[in-house]
Amino acid sequence: MSTAPADTTDAPIDALRSALARLTDPEIPVITLEEMGILRDVRRGSDGQPEVVITPTYSGCPAMGQIEDDVRAVLQETHPRGRVITQLAPAWTTDWMSDTAREKLRAYGIAPPRCTTAPPPGVLRFSRQAVTAEAIACPQCGSHNTTETSPFGSTACKALYRCLDCLEPFDYFKPY
Known part of the structure; x- marks a missing residue:
């Protein structure tokens, strides 16, 4: 969500945000759009109508259509003339995920992404940062004795790993 101070007198926007x-x-x-950092802001537009700002995790994310539909359904219930705004810049990063989201990923059996260092303001990043050789912890047993079996997991934003101690396969949410 936006870091701008909330207007405490705008109960309809607060209810929409909730x-x-x-x-x-x-x-x-198991993770909310807010915890993922996809839900960026809920505000009033220049015409007074609510605007919900979302940022896709990456430009080809197939879930964005469903996310937009879900947001529009909530808007339709409360503010039929409200709008969904897809904001592409700044680009979403796994650093926007909350600590709660990371813990929920782990509990769900997905190794959460490591935090990345964001580029300085005004610097464009055209590719995902290189992942260091640091071992990924198994979300099942916590072992760092893991190996990547495929850079492609159940979705494009995940890689497939295997724990060499408990022998369980698991997804790793790639840092962006």
């Missing part, structure tokens, strides 16, 4: 905060990611239903 309703939107319950929406979950279609691909990882």
Whole structure:
């Protein structure tokens, strides 16, 4: 959500924000859009109508259509003339995920991403940062004795790993 101070007298926007905060990611239903950092802002537009700002995790994310539909459904219930704004810049980063989201990923069996260092303001990043050789902890047993079996996991934002101690396969949410 935006870091701008909330207008404490705008109960309809506050109610909309609360309703939107319950929406979950279609691909990882234990995490909310807010916890993922996809839900960026809820505000009044220049015409006074609510605007919900979302940022996709990456430009080709197949879940964005469902996310937009879910946000529009909440808007339709409370503010039929409200709008969804997809904001591409700044680009979403896994650093926007809350600590709660990271813990929920781990509990769900997905190794959470490591934090990355964001580029300085005004610097464009055209590719994902290189992942260091640091071992990924198994979300099942916590062992760091893991290996990547495929850079492609159940979705494009994940890689497939295997724990060499408990022998369980698991997804690793790639840092962006």
